Amino acid sequence: MTLSPRVAVLAGGLSHERDVSLRSGRRVAEALRSAGVEVTVHDVDSDLVPALTQLRPDLVWPLLHGASGEDGSVRDVVRLLGLPVLGTDPRASRVAWSKPISKTVVARAGVRTPDFVTLPQSLFHELGADQVLELLDARLGLPLMVKPSRGGSALGVSLVTAHDELPRAMVDCFSYSDTALVERAVVGTEVGVSVIDIGGGPVALPAVEIVTDGPYDYDARYNPGRTEYFAPPRLPEDLGRRVGEVAVAAHRALGLARVSRTDLIVDESGEVWFLEVNTAPGMTETSLFPQAAEAAGHNLGELYRSLVLASLNA
Incomplete structure (x- = not known):
């Protein structure tokens, strides 16, 4: 395989996270070009299949956030074209994309995850909203996290600290998904742990600690100023290693490939809790993956090029 592969980056699409995807695609393309890789960037629209058919790149790197980008469907289409894709295969992508299913899979692998229900x-509506909300309060207690069962960038996610906040949280959630995941909220230090595999198996990058004034929502994630990050995190050394081990365990249990990011909470007792995993982590200027890579001493262009070459040589 040539050391100067041609890579087609997919960015954009029609999900609620389109803008984030475009920013991720632009940043990765710039980094790859700085490392001598030939890159083209393509939106996901009616021009995509003809463009890839004509171009025949050595590798396709989907940097799509939201439904079609993370549920495996675009990856399936690229494979139908006979082109290799960087990252997790379509079947494992579908498992990871569903928060309830991914939580169940990692729990069976011995990773702790907060108790939850899906609605x-x-x-x-059929059972009666008031009765269901009463059951949630009685069964899981407060505080609660309400989030779409599929989706990213904290869209439709609410922290509920009082019973009268539940109805509004459910309405917000159902704006982004027809199924809600309601889980017991864990209080502690929130970290994102990125995992890479450039040929020797999955390895955790330094965790990134997230400190924000208010919820770590869409605005806090992508608009500088509201959130402070610490990479590596301000955790004892043993816990720093532990969160990396948990992220790698989740990556392996879910059958992920090349790159992922796992969101975790470390509670006051030092217990590590799995929240969710992302097979297409954001690569914007405020995203956790680039911060983790730089904290580990990686040059982003060279790291992304290594991911490309490892995918082609697998």
Whole structure:
């Protein structure tokens, strides 16, 4: 395989996270070009299949956030074209994309995850919203996290600290998904742990500690100023290693490939809790993956080029 591969980056799409995807795609393309890689960037629209058919790149790197980008469907289409794709295969992508399923899989592998229930919007209405909310409060207690069962960038996610906040949280959640995941909120230090595999198996990058004034929502994630990051995190050395081990365990249990980011909470007792995993982590200027890579001493262009070459040589 040539040391100067041609890479097609996919960015954009029609999800709620389109802008983030475009920013991720632009940043990765710039970094790859700085490392001598030939890159083209493509939106996901009716021009994509003809463009890839004509171009025949050595590798396609989807940097798509949201449904079609992370549920495996775009990866399936690229494979139908006979082109290799960087990252997790379509089947494992579908498992990771579903928060309830991914939580169940990692729990079976011995990773702790907060207790949760899933509520389709239709069932929520059929049984009566008030009665279901009472059951949630009684069964899981407060505080609670309400989030879409699929999706990213904290869209539709709410922290509920009082019973009268639940109805609004459910409405916000159902704006982004027809199924809500309601889980017991864990209080502690929030970290994101990125995992890479450039040929020797999955390895955790330094965790990034997230400190924000208020919820770590969409605005806090992508608009500088609201959130402070610490990479490596301000954790004891043994806990720093432990969160990396948990992220790698989740990566392996879910059958992920090349790159992922796992979101975790470390509670006051030092217990590490799995929240969710992302197979297409953001690569913007405020995203956790680039911060972790730089904290580990990686040049982003060279690291991304290594991921490309490892994918082609697998």
